[in-house]
Amino acid sequence: MGKIKLGRSRFAAVAGAVALVSSSLILQTTSSNAASGKILVIDSEFNHKTLDPQREFEDGGNMMDRAIYDTLLTFKGSDASRPVPSLALSYKANADSTVFTFKLRKSARFSDGTKLTSADVVYSLDRLKNIQGNPSSLMAGLTATATDPYTVVITADQPDTAVPVKVAGPEFGVVNSKLVAAHGGYALVGAVTKDKAENYLNTTSAGSGPYMLSKFSLTTEVDLVVNPKYWGPKPGYSKIVIRNVTQAVQALDVQKGVANIAIDLSPKQVDSLTGVNVTAGVSTTVFFLYSNANPQISAVTSDPNFQNAVRYALDYKALTTFAGKGSIQAAGIIPSAFQGALKPADATKQDIALAKADLAKTAYKGEPIGLRYWGGGAWEGISFDDFATVISSQLAAVGINLKLQPTPVGDALTTYRNGTDTMGLWFWGPDWPDSSNYSQNFGPGEKVGLRAGWATNAAVTKVINAVAIESNPAKRASLYRQFQLDLNQNSPFVPLIQSPAILVSTKSVIGIASNPIWKVNLTELK
Amino acid sequence: MFGRRSPSEKSGGLRRNTLGNFIIRRIAIGIILMLGITFISFSVTQLVPGDPAALNLGQSAMSDPTIVAAWRAKYGLDKPVPEQYFIYLNHLIHGDLGLSQQSRRPVSTDLAEYFPATLELATVAIFFSLIFGLLFGIIAAVTRNRWPDQVIRFVTLTGVSVPTFWLSLVFFYLFYFKLSWFPSNGRLDPGVDSPSTITGMYTVDAVLHGQFALAWQALRHIMLPAIVLAIYTIAVLTRFTRASILEILNNDYVRAARAKGLPESLVIRRHVLRPALLSIVTIAGVAFGNLLAGSVLVENVFSWPGIGQYAYRSSIGLDLPGIMGVSIVVAGIFITMNLLVDIAYRFIDPSLRHG
Structure with a gap:
């Protein structure tokens, strides 16, 4: 076979053809993007497991479902404490916060044009309750009924002042009941086995929100397109593309303008960025330390003097410096944004002399005390390994010798929830944005209290019981403050910091605000 | 029509048979290996001390025994471990690899x-x-x-x-x-x-x-x-x-x-x-x-x-x-x-x- 020889002119022709084909291909690619209209690209580290509103419980899923499904009430901007009207134009509660009546707007329609009525709301809330999924506990003790096509009544078994903020959560997103039922949905008792609509809701949305689901993935990309039948103002973008991207790549994408918003950057990463907007807020995530109060787990850590020594040995200012710009000391276990949060002046302050004195009252002889935490894990840009190391060095200064126990998250969660760790470093993000979420979990004998071996404390329990039935906002706030001051002095818990919440966006994005429930409200972006 | 095959045809047939036997033998060994691998993988995943429910359910859901029980039942984790393995094998033979707890799909x-x-x-x-x-x-x-x-x-x-x-x-x-x-x-x-x-x-x-x-x-x-x-x-x-x-x-x-x-x-x-x-x-x-x-x-x-x-x-x-x-x-x-x-x-x- 002879060799192929290209003459100069033939070579030029081939090169020209290649250039022509290449440029046409590039033009085709570009035009296919341009034809798509105004697109918003968001980089995020995916953590959602589903977009079925009654099953999802992760902040990534919250962000997406907030744009697809409307709720009775909602939050605006970065505020997650004062619900505002959404599907419900108004609501009223009875005196003891056991009956909540919501009046629905009549103009709301689902994306297929069907009218949204109280039957859809009741179906969605029943499904949330009976499906026994991750967020079902939010409906514990609550019952929804429809008194007419545009009135919904939620009844609580016990006084529950948190109902208005609970129903603003995306888990309470209202689905098109007929459509969902036609695709395997089941809302009544027995839904745990009979409901088969999850896969349908991961491919096709059935909501009344400004956007509809057009592409779903757990690992690559979720696309939302504008809902042409939306009853409210037209949203700012015709399409929103949310991509699963690692932190390091997010920083590059947003600087290059390939992504409009980067969700998960740490304060240290943000410091080095240029030409972008940074929206800094304080997260509602509280990192805390505990010393197990159960003498059967540890005679040392269960001693209140040891717990106080830990409390006063810590340098809280150094901890916020470690956590990065935007973080603050957690004055109490309830985050600063919520009702009854403590003021910075109420926060525990470092007192080395007091810490040493308290430690001297114990039988502790310097033996290693295990501190369990999520090894290799990070939350909101804060590495548990680094955080534990900082804490260990601070406690060593007063003579407390910690044995760091970094543990894979699954194992660490198991021992933490079993209450068998001597000391633990954890965080708490609210299940619903209300202080009651903390009083119902961190008290003696409550869920997290028991994890820290804290079974009884009559005084604190009295405050918790009082706040549970108190509907006066000022009195509730006062009781929450009392609860936290007690916790700061007489409990195994030491609130440490509230982590920073940072959103980085290109200059073109308008209306961005960091929200603790859904990170960013996609429907507010212009 | 059915005349004797030439020596070269015979050796070709022999070669094909030898190769065919070789492939069949290797596939059979492969199936046994796969079986062993399922056993080892299953055993190792059981040895990991973490609780899958703890990782897949939130704080509130984990403290509700009804929700935890429903979740375990859905994924067959409420049965004894050997039974779980045999159920898995039985499903595997029928081409069913189970339901993912992460994606909730097959x-x-x-x-x-x-x-x-x-x-x-x-x-x-x-x-x-x-x-x-x-x-x-x-x-x-x-x-x-x-x-x-x-x-x-x-x-x-x-x-x-x-x-x-x-x-x-x-x-x-x-x-x-x-x-x-x-x-x-x-x-x-x-x-x-x-x-x-x-x-x-x-x-x-x-x-x-x-x-x-x-x-x-x-x-x-x-x-x-x-x-x-x-x-x-x-x-x-x-x-x-x-x-x-x-x-x-x-x-x-x-x-x-x-x-x-x-x-x-x-x-x-x-x-x-x-x-x-x-x-x-x-x-x-x-x-x-x-x-x-x-x-x-x-x-x-x-x-x-x-x-x-x-x-x-x-x-x-x-x-x-x-x-x-x-x-x-x-x-x-x-x-x-x-x-x-x-x-x-x-x-x-x-x-x-x-x-």
């Missing part, structure tokens, strides 16, 4: 979605690896101890030493962020719809649908992760090829060929490369298996939705059906690759055909 559906992405990436990577690995290996061998050899040896040593995760980030920063030679991560540009699925490999599917612009875009997206993934394999193949060729170059028959005055290129092509191919095919087969099964870090950095990402997600979520599914696929890859390599031996080296 594992087989997940694997069918994720595996083609990895296959596409690994295929491009092995293509680069074979071209450059063989080329550099030959150049290094024939220029032994001279500067081209020294440079190649230094570069390949670096290639096998540099951590892939670090290399991924550096390449991404340099070639995407700084130089803009390649697009951002993912399989396509943001918001661009993928081609209708035929093979699951976007480049192939786009071409089959006549969407050449989309195929070009998919190809541009695959290049950078494939190059990063290929670097280690190129380095290994280069070193292996060089060593194999050097060993053969010392043989008497090569000296004889040179003494006869044959051109060096002909000596290399005919008398050196062919015998060296046997060992190179072995390493290339294993390398392809490694590329298919070991792209977790690259897939993470480049947001490549392949089996590596699926394995990672399943592992951190203690998603037992997901982990088992990935284990079976990875085991299947290596068993298949070894079988293909052994079959390839028989074509490369005729003396093995009757072995």
Whole structure:
């Protein structure tokens, strides 16, 4: 076979053809993007497991479902404490916060044009309750009924002042009941086995929100397109593309303008960025330390003097410096944004002399005390390994010798929830944005209290019981403050910091605000 | 019509039978191996002390015994462990790999979605690896101890030493962020719809649908992760090829060929490369298996939705059906690759055909 020889002119022709084909291909690619209209690209580290509103419980899923499904009430901007009207134009509660009546707007329609009525709301809330999924506990003790096509009544078994903020959560997103039922949905008792609509809701949305689901993935990309039948103002973008991207790549994408918003950057990463907007807020995530109060787990850590020594040995200012710009000391276990949060002046302050004195009252002889935490894990840009190391060095200064126990998250969660760790470093993000979420979990004998071996404390329990039935906002706030001051002095818990919440966006994005429930409200972006 | 077959036909039939028997025997061994692997994987996942429910349910849900019980029942975790294994095997025989706790879909559906992405990436990577690995290996061998050899040896040593995760980030920063030679991560540009699925490999599917612009875009997206993934394999193949060729170059028959005055290129092509191919095919087969099964870090950095990402997600979520599914696929890859390599031996080296 002879060799192929290209003459100069033939070579030029081939090169020209290649250039022509290449440029046409590039033009085709570009035009296919341009034809798509105004697109918003968001980089995020995916953590959602589903977009079925009654099953999802992760902040990534919250962000997406907030744009697809409307709720009775909602939050605006970065505020997650004062619900505002959404599907419900108004609501009223009875005196003891056991009956909540919501009046629905009549103009709301689902994306297929069907009218949204109280039957859809009741179906969605029943499904949330009976499906026994991750967020079902939010409906514990609550019952929804429809008194007419545009009135919904939620009844609580016990006084529950948190109902208005609970129903603003995306888990309470209202689905098109007929459509969902036609695709395997089941809302009544027995839904745990009979409901088969999850896969349908991961491919096709059935909501009344400004956007509809057009592409779903757990690992690559979720696309939302504008809902042409939306009853409210037209949203700012015709399409929103949310991509699963690692932190390091997010920083590059947003600087290059390939992504409009980067969700998960740490304060240290943000410091080095240029030409972008940074929206800094304080997260509602509280990192805390505990010393197990159960003498059967540890005679040392269960001693209140040891717990106080830990409390006063810590340098809280150094901890916020470690956590990065935007973080603050957690004055109490309830985050600063919520009702009854403590003021910075109420926060525990470092007192080395007091810490040493308290430690001297114990039988502790310097033996290693295990501190369990999520090894290799990070939350909101804060590495548990680094955080534990900082804490260990601070406690060593007063003579407390910690044995760091970094543990894979699954194992660490198991021992933490079993209450068998001597000391633990954890965080708490609210299940619903209300202080009651903390009083119902961190008290003696409550869920997290028991994890820290804290079974009884009559005084604190009295405050918790009082706040549970108190509907006066000022009195509730006062009781929450009392609860936290007690916790700061007489409990195994030491609130440490509230982590920073940072959103980085290109200059073109308008209306961005960091929200603790859904990170960013996609429907507010212009 | 039914006349006696010639001796050559007989030997051809014998060869086919021998090869057929060999393949059947290897497949049978493969099935037994797979069975063993399911047992080992299942046992190991049971030994991990973490509770899958703790990872998959939230704080509130975990403290509600009804919700926890419902979750365990849904995934069959409420039954004794041996029973769980036999139920799994029974389902496996019927092609059911179980329900993923992470995606809440059948594992087989997940694997069918994720595996083609990895296959596409690994295929491009092995293509680069074979071209450059063989080329550099030959150049290094024939220029032994001279500067081209020294440079190649230094570069390949670096290639096998540099951590892939670090290399991924550096390449991404340099070639995407700084130089803009390649697009951002993912399989396509943001918001661009993928081609209708035929093979699951976007480049192939786009071409089959006549969407050449989309195929070009998919190809541009695959290049950078494939190059990063290929670097280690190129380095290994280069070193292996060089060593194999050097060993053969010392043989008497090569000296004889040179003494006869044959051109060096002909000596290399005919008398050196062919015998060296046997060992190179072995390493290339294993390398392809490694590329298919070991792209977790690259897939993470480049947001490549392949089996590596699926394995990672399943592992951190203690998603037992997901982990088992990935284990079976990875085991299947290596068993298949070894079988293909052994079959390839028989074509490369005729003396093995009757072995």
